[in-house]
Amino acid sequence: MAIIVDKEKKRREIALSSRELLLKVGIKNITVAEISKTAGVGKGTIYEYFSNKEDIVFEIIAIYMDEHAKELSEISDSSEEIKEKLKSFMLLVFNSENSEQELMIYREFIAIALTSRIKEMSDFAKSCKLKIANILRDMLQSHVQSGDISALSLEFVDPILYFLKGVVVEQGMTQIEAKQEVLNFIESWFALIKVSKQ
Amino acid sequence: MAIIVDKEKKRREIALSSRELLLKVGIKNITVAEISKTAGVGKGTIYEYFSNKEDIVFEIIAIYMDEHAKELSEISDSSEEIKEKLKSFMLLVFNSENSEQELMIYREFIAIALTSRIKEMSDFAKSCKLKIANILRDMLQSHVQSGDISALSLEFVDPILYFLKGVVVEQGMTQIEAKQEVLNFIESWFALIKVSKQ
C-alpha cells in the first residue's frame, strides 16, 4: 500500500500557507500557480484538496470561525457586566490581533458566498450564524434573568448580528469607523433596554 | 468634426441592455463578448464606455439607486404614521417589482465593491449611503418633533442602514426570510422607542 495522508490536515496546511499571500493581493489577483508554489506543492495537488480556487478561502474562514466561536463563548461566560460583555462580543472581530487582515479575508468570503450559488457555502454560513446567535442569546438571556436588561433585548439577537455584518460590509465598501459605529450603537441600545437599578 | 455621442446616455443604454442577461447568469459567468452582442456593439466599444466588466454592474446600480432614492423620499413625505412609513422604507427593496433580481445585482455590486479597491466604488457607495441616511433621518426627525417617537430613535439612523445591509447580505448567503426579519425588527424597536400616547 501507499502513504495515506491526513487530507483534512494537509488541506488546512495549504490554506494557512497561502494566507499571507491572500491578504496581500486578494483572491481575485492570486493565482493558483502562486498558491501551489507558496505551499510547496504542484498545481495539480491543490485540486486534490480543494475543488476550486475559492474553496481555499472557505477553509481559512472555517479556521477563523472555530477560533472565534471559542473566544465568544469565553466572553459570554465571563463575569463582566453585560454592557462590557456585549462590547467585547461585538468588537472581537475588530480588535483581534490581525483584525484588519482577518476582516479582509472574511469579506472575500462574503463576496464569494454572494456570487457563487454553492450549497455547501450556504450551509456553512448558516451553521456559523446559528452558532454565534446561540452564544449571544445565552449571554443576553442570563442577564435578563438577573434583571440587568429588559426581556425585550432578546428580540435583538438576530438584528444585532445583521447589524454587525452590515458594519463589516460597509467598512469594506466605504472605510467607516467600524468600532465607533458599534460603540455608538451599544450606547443607544442600552439606553433603551437597560433596567434602571433602583 | 465627427459624431459626438452622449457618452453618459450610451453608457446607460449598454448597461440596461445587458441587465436581463446579468440577472440570468451573474457577473462572474457573463462574458464581455455576450454583453457586446446583446447591446449590438463591438467588444471594443464596451471599453469606450466602461473601464472593465465590473464597471457595468456599477452603472446598473447607479440607475437603481436614483430610482430608489426618489421612492424613498416619497415615502418619507407621505402622511402615513411613522411605523407604516418605516415599514415601507425598509421593505422597499424587498417589495419592488423585480426585487429578487434587483437584489441579486445589488449583491453582485457589494461583492465587487468588497474585492476591488477602486476609489470610485468607495466614493459612490459613500454618496449612496449618505443620501439614504439623510432621507431616513429627516423622516424620523419629523416624527420625533410631532412626538410620535422618542428622540433616541435618531441615534439609530446608521444602525438601521447597517442592519438592512446585513439582512440583504445574509439573505444572499443563507436564504433567510428577509421581510420577516425586517418586520420583526421594526416591531421590537418600536416597542422601545414609541412614545405612549396618553
Added chain:
DNA sequence: TCTTAATTGACTGACGGTCGGTCAAAGGAG
C-alpha cells in the same frame, strides 16, 4: 477632401482547471 471621433473584431497573454504519467512506500510471495 481632410480631420477626427467612434467603432470594430482579430489577436494576445494570462489563468483556472485537467489528465496522463511518475514516484515512493507498503505489502506479500518466494
Added chain:
DNA sequence: CTCCTTTGACCGACCGTCAGTCAATTAAGA
C-alpha cells in the same frame, strides 16, 4: 532478505476560455 505488485500522492505540461488591446476602418462635419 529481495523483488514484484499495488496504490495513492503528487506533478506540471497542456487546453480552453476570456478580459482587455489596438491597428484598421468608417463616416460625419468642416
